[in-house]
Amino acid sequence: MTQPLLTVHDLRVTFETETGPARAVDSVSFTLHAGETLALVGESGCGKTLTALSVLQLLPDGGHLAPTSRITLRDQELTELAPGTLRGIRGREVAMIFQEPMAALNPVLRIGDQLAEVVRAHTEASRDEAWQRAVHMLERVGVPDAPLRARQYPHELSGGLCQRAMIAMALLLDPALVIADEPTTALDVTVQAQVLDVLRAQRERTGLALLLITHDLGVVAELASRVIVMYAGQVVEEAPVALLYDSPTHPYTAGLLAAVPTLDVERERLPDIPGTVPAATAWPAGCRFRDRCAHAWERCAIDAPALTQVAPAHRVRCHLVDEPERRRA
Amino acid sequence: MPDARSTGGRRQRIIARLLQSLVVVWAAATLTFALMRLAPGDPYSRPLDGAGLSKAAADALRAQRGLDQPMLVQYVRWLGLLARGNLGWSTMQQRPVAHVLREALPRTIGLMSLALVTSLAAGMALGTWQGSRVGTVGDEAASTVSLVVYSLPEFWLGMLLLQLFAQELQWLPAGGIVAPTHEYLPFGERLQDRARHLVLPWLTLSLVGTALFSRFQRASMREAWREAHVRTARAKGLPPWRVRWHAWRTALTPVIGLAGLTFPSLLGGAVLVERLFAWPGMGHATVAAVSARDYDLVTAAVLLGSAMTVVGTLLADLLQRRLDPRVAT
């Protein structure tokens, strides 16, 4: 087993609110190896985006990382890096792709300039060289008429093209890890497929590791080899993708999968998971999913389940692991 | 989405804008004309130089000036003259209005432009400085000072500065544009003389402007700081000054827009300041002309004031377009 590329251990992110601290990410741990694609799945507010932002220390104002949290890239401890060193890693070894490409790009600068900027910030390249590299990369990700597009502004490009530009920007310096935060959510369905193709192609080409944040299980199926399901700031299930889709263990995972519409099954109503996520300032005692779970019993209200290994690559946080007979039909 | 703006289209839009501005100026001029004619009295109902005019003499002068004609006839005549560049005759100064303005206007424009440029520069610098350290002692102190300065009436500020620097400390002259002995001074001292006379009026006009722009810039920076593209800039590993520049660049647009809108109040301020410091500009001439019912001079002054306002907004608009590709027609 080779050394993992990224190790996240006991990640806790807290926000200070008037009603007390909100533990938005509550002890999340995972590893990612080179070349792997790991998907972080969950509904809005489960903490997956904050987890992703924590890697590059990009938490919004007011968010704190707990001192015990560890984020290790190869053998560098990212939480303890000097700001200068951290900046050297951002954009170069680890790059990020954001959700709304048009908003994530500076609207008053040309696309080409924004890409070239990354090159010039991290290398000794001249202005021309950086520009050439930018245009070249745009071509690689399939932007037609790249030299022209590079001279345009974000609002002149469609959403799909903008996202391709963002991907190009992330890949310019050949990072080992790309963190994609909901890369296709803001796009049309047809465009989504194209963008996923681009990601896949680049992954083939460079062998990069991909940390994919999404709530869309379809995207997960397309790209990921492993999945982590998050709920209420915690990891509730972790498994290889095929296993997860075939036999989800955690009731929440099962619920998510059941809520995905498919063409081959006739249904009148899509099943949804009743209830809502509890507030991050007041996580309930016991299992946090208890109120929405069809299988919950008394133990679930008192005892918070721990993340247990049920198979070599499969972990679940649920009492049903101990007491499978409690599972209702 | 290809670029929808061809050069021809842009030129068309600019021309349309110019025509629109022209119409606005004409309408404002017409309004002023109407106002002047509606007011009780005319240039000859008030004694000039203390000597009263007999009714017959006054009527004769009125007939000579065409003031006994119906309103519409007067209006058409006036428009015709205006189109030929004839701004009329100053009854108060007994020479063409154009001559009066040729002397007075540059002085006012000089003072106003200087004040605008410096207050914009200083205001933006202060606001940007504040914007990157919101909540700190420095920021709070600067905000309070800005608020107070912004609340000072310009003429009162002028009075204070006058009393302090010109009367108590005697560092600077109390008024006028040049010293009485100006003509006899060597070149270097002449420059110095002009500069010394400029300081107090300029300071009075620009201090309040600086407070205004710094407040706006601070707010604009705060909003820009939160935008998605700033986070992207950070994620790219750009140095802190470059990230700040990204935010500043998008915060610039509304501030430029505001600058264009300050022309009317800048003019108003100039009127008061010129009166206070005996600065022989357009404002000073207008105040005197109004009391003397110098129709033509007053109408021309208001016309020019409106033109300046329109030009100001136009320039700001053009600059915004140049800086920010998102600004639509």
Next chain:
Amino acid sequence: MMHSASRTTTLAVPRAMRRPRDRALHVPLVAVVLLASIAVAAPWLAPVPPNQIPSDGLITASSPTMAHPFGTDPLGRDVLSRVLYGARVSLGVGTLSVALAVGFGGVIGAVAGFMGGVVDTVLMRLVDVLLAIPRLLLLLVVTALWESLPLSGLIVLLGLTGWYDVARLVRADVRALCGRDFVAAARAAGASPARVLWRHLVPHLQPTLLVLGTLGLANAIVLEASLSFLGLGVQPPQASWGSILGDGYVPGGRRWWLTLFPGIAVVSSVLTCNALADALRRRFDGRQVGV
């Protein structure tokens, strides 16, 4: 103002996390009440009638003494009394003119926004033209041409030159609030669109109108003071802060009490208004947006 698509940026930063905003509102509100009370109570607070010229003694400006805590003006009148009575004029003119401006502008804006089409275009073009004429210049011209304008005239004048921004903003709000769908929906529900508009619109516009009104008041106070300073606003012997400043202004004069006290009165009123506007804006927007 700014196009902002930063939904993804401010995640999970609870509103309650920022400093409590209500506290910032109290101070300016108290100040407003204080100023208003002083204005109303002027007759009881003033030691002597404000226009009283001493029959004995020197008719000259004298520095502050026990008898005249703010000194006297060039006609020997007590400055403290004049400042107190001046509060009624300056604040009264300001408030009434702003009420007029907001009311008038609100109606125009609502009509333009609601009716759309030609009416909207005409009204907004009119606003464009009126905005082009610098306000002080216009006021200067009118007040100088119509000599001895009564106080009511001054109020109307200030009001009729200060409604443009209100009209524009109200129009924008109305347009945003009601498209054609709104009218259709209202009719389908059996209600008259105008009535529903009124019931829903006014509470929605309240924040905008309040902020604009407060800012407008600050402007109006300064404008009235400026005009009166030039001798064009309130007519003598009526005291307004501006006219006290104007009466006492002599180039090269060293009579600081004639500049300081009325000036402080103006500045504190304007400062209160601006601080109030800031606090209101913060309360309504959750963050400070521009001036």
